[in-house]
Amino acid sequence: MSELKQQLKEKIIEQLNLEDVAVDEIQDNDPLFGEGLGLDSIDALELIVMLDKDYGIKLADPKEGRKIFESVQTMATYIEANRSR
């Protein structure tokens, strides 16, 4: 799980072009949207594509994303339970 969380932090920084953010600055339970990393709706789309492409998870209900993308911890938990690759 900790390896997956590290991988997710690296992917988030790279794919969302968070040039000024380092991996160790993202805590597992930091909110990704709003006060935390300050991600927005376009980032949410990027994360949905990332789940599909890298972990084989298709989100059928976009509302699910709200809970899944709360933090790196919630993302990692969901991926561990649902990944197909």
Place this chain on the structure above:
Amino acid sequence: MKNKVYIRSVGSVSAQKTYDNTSFLNKVVTYNETVTRVIDPNYKDFIPPAAARRMAKGIKMSTVSAKNALTEANTEESEVDAIIVGTGLGCIGDSEKFVSDIIDNNEQFLTPTRFIQSSHNTVAGQIALGMGCKGHNFTYVHSSISFESALLDAHMQLMNDEASTILTGGVDELVEHHVSTHRLIGHIKKDPVETMSILDSGSKGAIFSEGSHFFVVSNKKGENAYSELLGIRTFNSLERDEIEKEALSFLKEQEMTSDDIDLLILGYNGDVEFDTYYEALSQESFKNTPKAYFKHLSGEFDTASGFGFWLANKILKHGFVPQVVQLGDSSKEAPQTILIYNQYRGENHSLTLLKKC
């Protein structure tokens, strides 16, 4: 009665340190390359990090040059009636990535960010969003007369009182795939050339580069206008022996002759195959006209003529022709009237006429 049109301010990001508008080619940067890139300003001084992270290089460069132009013109963003941009290839970097993603991922998993920035009109759109400008927003994609096309639109709107203040400019960014394809077809020089010696290179092709040049143009002169824009004329195709005739015809429209031109700025890029167009105009009627060139400083790109336009305005404002751009021995102090002639590979020719105001 048509309005007069004035260049109120300039903003530039180029292969020279032109983003700093406090000096005028005091220290020229030379290269020994086949491709050069812009000297980057500190983009964080101009763009919030949250906004910058999705911006392509062309948008970043243009945000800086547009902001510098607006600041110098002392123009409130709300005063800008229109934003008109010329670009040969738009944000080609993200276009390339988007197309690569389509191929690499078998048309699946396409992400929105690269798509948003893969269109040519992203620059004008992003500048307008940043300024909150809801006016006329237009992008001309006309190869190497893209900048002149934008300028011509602005000129006509201002002359006809359809707008009073317009932010206009040209931008192109340089990316790897673009470079590799143009190397393959021989449009980029095969071997590195010292930029100050490009006219002696004796080889085909140009030194490619990138840049962004923006200008506030207005039919109100303001206090510190750089110049009056008298006219622009563009041609998609023109033979070598037609250039002089067209230039004289263009000047005649302004009730001028070649004797009225104090400086002829030419777009020489060191390509032996096509610099002959400039040589053709330099003889006969313009034989004794002092001349200058600029692509040894800016490099070649679709909107490189924006650098030539920037140079002409700076010369008129500062009242001298820097030695580094002078062609030949003849030079006139404090030129009052400047004609710019540019073309790329024998196509898309432009004539632009400015005078001191």
